[in-house]
Amino acid sequence: MERSVIRLSHCQKEIFCFSVPEDCPSCGEVLRGNRLQEAPVSLPSPFTNGHKSSCCLLVAPAEFDGTSDLHTGISNTKVVYNYTRGGVLRDQSGWERCVSVPLVRPDMFHLLAQWDQYLDHFSDGSMWDPAWHFDEEHQNCFTYCLHFINSVLATEGRSSLSRETFTHSFILPRMRRVSKYTTLYDHIQRHQYYMVDRQEDIQDD
Numbered sequence: 636m637e638r639s640v641i642r643l644s645h646c647q648k649e650i651f652c653f654s655v656p657e658d659c660p661s662c663g664e665v666l667r668g669n670r671l672q673e674a675p676v677s678l679p680s681p682f683t684n685g686h687k688s689s690c691c692l693l694v695a696p697a698e699f700d701g702t703s704d705l706h707t708g709i710s711n712t713k714v715v716y717n718y719t720r721g722g723v724l725r726d727q728s729g730w731e732r733c734v735s736v737p738l739v740r741p742d743m744f745h746l747l748a749q750w751d752q753y754l755d756h757f758s759d760g761s762m763w764d765p766a767w768h769f770d771e772e773h774q775n776c777f778t779y780c781l782h783f784i785n786s787v788l789a790t791e792g793r794s795s796l797s798r799e800t801f802t803h804s805f806i807l808p809r810m811r812r813v814s815k816y817t818t819l820y821d822h823i824q825r826h827q828y829y830m831v832d833r834q835e836d837i838q839d840d
């Protein structure tokens with residue numbers, strides 16, 4: 636089970652760990668029971684449960700070590716639609732730990748109300764017929780998602796996104812955050828904590 640990462644500050648250091656250590660790993664002063672200068676803060680995990688995030692683009696890892704092995708899908712209220720060699724799958728489980736990119740603003744009532752129906756109808760399109768279309772490089776899970784997003788944008792009268800724009804502005808920044816978080820998490824798992832010099836302006840990204 637995933638543990639949450641907490642951050643605390645002591646003697647000009649930022650210390651990341653799963654629980655407050657007995658002593659400060661930098662200066663050795665007893666921490667437990669003592670009042671810390673600031674309360675430990677827990678870092679939000681970049682992962683969400685895709686079956687509980689509706690109207691999102693979801694990115695599920697094989698391993699989060701690059702963009703090549705990522706599998707993407709689109710969620711409705713519970714089900715995750717994703718295009719594979721076998722056609723469009725409607726998954727009820729398996730997307731519990733993924734990265735989500737919200738696609739609809741909460742005030743877009745019209746779109747929210749139509750979403751499930753629209754996604755289902757889109758997925759029945761002949762373009763996603765497994766018999767004659769799937770292609771690892773050019774017609775894959777990501778193509779399906781991007782086509783869907785662009786068809787939604789079109790109904791809203793907005794211009795479509797290129798693959799590059801979408802990847803660079805929506806996917807990669809989140810993947811970088813995942814990669815940093817995973818590295819930090821693994822480090823804490825092996826060494827109990829991770830420590831850096833404290834900076835006045837901590838950038839969350």
Ligand SMILES: [Zn+2]
Pocket residue numbers: 645646659660661662663664
């Ligand atoms: Zn200290």
